[in-house]
Amino acid sequence: MAQISPKLARTYFAEISAGSAVPLDLDDLLHMVKLRRHNHVLIGDIALHCYKNKSKWTYNERDIRHAAHAFANFQLDAGDVVEVQLPAYLDHGEQDPEHRGRADWRQQIASWMFWQARDKHQEGRPYEEWDDSWKHLGASGLPGELTWDEFVGARSGIRLRENIANTRPLDLITSAGGSLFLPRAYAALLDRWEKVEEGLVAQARICKGCAAQGPRWGGWRTQSPLGYVTLCPPCSGAAFQRYGGHLRGVLYESPRVRGTRADDYLCCLCAETRAAVWDHCHDHGFLRGPLCGSCNTFEGKSLPRYFLEGKEGAALHLLECRGCLERRTLPGRYHVAIVQKRLEATEHHRHRGRRCKRRPSVRHVKLAHGAHRFELECWWHSETWTKDVTVPETAALVRGFADQALAAPQPDVVVPAARTASGTTWPA
Incomplete structure (x- = not known):
């Protein structure tokens, strides 16, 4: 067919x-x-x-x-059920990194219940009264003080999004006598799903070039004309060339860009995966370089702060745009994030006559009358206040951030002649 x-x-x-x-x-x-x-x-x-x-x-x-x-044609006897044994709660640091994210339908169902139990425990209580009681199974068979009716009622609005193996287990699970039950045939189906999923993941972790085993989360997976393939960084480096900046300063709409394949190169951000697209600055229109699909999505759709903090070389990549480099600036969508980080490091309130040493959380409220208004909160003392930062002050902070990124030494990075090296540290 x-x-x-x-x-x-x-x-x-x-x-x-x-x-x-x-x-x-x-x-x-x-x-x-x-x-x-x-x-x-x-x-x-x-x-x-x-x-x-x-x-x-x-x-x-x-x-x-x-x-x-x-x-x-799937046969399901609603009267033939098996008890669902929920695994114990484990904090993120207690989990084996190799087992984190494995196909485990019992763990997934348990996580929904633990999250709901935590929300119930914390709702309406001051922070000082929060404890770990919600992490332990209660008499109802559910975590903390959560009841089955509360769980079903709270999750009813999002149950269509809570699926396992593209099926909806919460439509079949029942509670009785402090225990949870699922139809035996459905539980067996989910057990088989775990094996199939893990088998596919294991197979996809093997480098096509040298058969080395890669990271579980697909860090070696790269796009190809026929789909995703697995190549370790050395094999990717051997198969694809590094971008040398030969299109720096060229507009994205230029025929030179349209006539050059991005997937001939390694991603210039992660330097591990085959590039898929040409990335460009939407403010000035200049090319920045070839990126893999993952890095391109991270830059375009993640919160600006996450990109600047979470991706090594992020600031210098943005400064590959000739317009940003000449003006010592970054695209406009990053400006508020830079100011927020600055305020968190420098702004403090006074509590009982003393300067609070804790970093406040900062939320951008609005831009009005030539100034960005930020709302700052010290959750420890339940204090809130506002801070206005003018547009010229914002521009100066962004310029300082760009200058510091350009001046920070970092070896083995191809950079424009107008700058010396790279970095993504925040200005003090």
């Missing part, structure tokens, strides 16, 4: 599997949230391969119809 679009695949699957005993959430056929991880979408324990052709993703129609018929 032919290859079909994700939209048509979802339509066929929904029509064929209508009335399935397993409640399905099929939007992932469109969104493909784990596409980079292993090139598949899993509906229950059935892995549907995603194919790429001419920059478009498709499914095999035969695969879609076969999987949909399997769910249409």
